[in-house]
Amino acid sequence: MDAPSLLFVAGSARAGSFNKKLASLGSTIANANGIKATFADLGDYPMPLYDGDLEAKDGLPDNARKLEAVMRLHHGVMVMAPEYNASISPLLKNTFDWISRLQYEQKDQQTVFQTRVFALAAASPGGTGGIRGLFTVRHVLEYGLGAIVLPDQFLLPKASGAFDDDGHLTNKDAQERFKGLIQKLARAAHVLHGD
Ligand SMILES: Cc1cc2nc3c(=O)[nH]c(=O)nc-3n(C[C@H](O)[C@H](O)[C@H](O)COP(=O)(O)O)c2cc1C
Structure with missing residues (x-):
């Protein structure tokens, strides 16, 4: 079996995004602990708002194909999801929606969502x-996209004061719990989807 590799993505493209900071930290922690990891910035994969007429005319955006290919290079995916009005961010939903359309071209193979293990985390300036x-991100991934999502998740409240200058969490207990989830995702990805 190959050693498991993890992809970290955040549902925000904002330059100062707390969820991007957390995803980047996740990738750093994974690599420091012997788990091959990549951070993918959704800002590098811009896609138009999903529109069926656009899809019929132009097909899928190249960036949906590119990001799906990056996901396929990893065994597990950790999604850092900003909370927008108690729900999923439009960027994250739009990204999932476009990538989900690839299933109609990949008729005889399982989708990238069905063949990775996912874990969820969120950072918010609120309490x-x-x-x-x-809850919504899990619902979309599990019920909509057929993904396995670990029951454990990591929450980072009061995110504006949670990072030190090096991008690590000032609360060492929180950083240990975060590391624990990363290691659990790597183990689950290894058991379920290792080559
Ligand atoms: C449209 C909108 C709705 C939001 N709704 C919530 C919310 O329901 N709960 C919450 O904790 N924060 C909410 N926020 C604040 C976000 O958590 C905050 O902007 C956060 O920094 C976004 O994540 P990011 O830092 O990764 O970009 C909302 C922000 C926006 C723009």
Whole structure:
């Protein structure tokens, strides 16, 4: 079996995004602990808002194909999801929606969502850490896209003061819990989808 590799993505493209910071930290922690990991910035994969007429005319955006290919290079995916009005961010939903359309071209193979293991995390400047958004993200991934999503998840409330200058969490207990989830995702991805 290959050693498991993990992809970290955040549902925000904002330059100062707390969820991007958390995804980047996740990738750093994974690599420091012997787990091959990549951080993918959705800002590098811009896609138009999904529109069936656009799809019929032009097909899928190249960036949907590119990001799906990057996902296929990894065994597990950790999604850092900002909470927007108690739900999923439009960027994350739009990205999932476009990539989900590839299934109609890949008729005889399982989708990238069905063949990776996922874990969820959220960072929010508020006190609840974005947990309400994760209910929707989990629903979309599990029920909509057929993904296996670990029951454990990581929440980072009060995110504006949660990172030190090096991008690590100032709360060492929180950083250990985050590391624990990353290691669990790597183990689950290894068991379920290792080559
Ligand atoms: C349209 C919109 C709705 C939001 N709704 C919530 C919310 O329901 N709960 C919450 O904790 N934060 C909410 N926020 C604040 C976001 O958590 C905050 O902007 C956060 O920094 C976004 O994530 P990012 O830093 O990764 O870009 C909302 C922000 C926007 C723009």
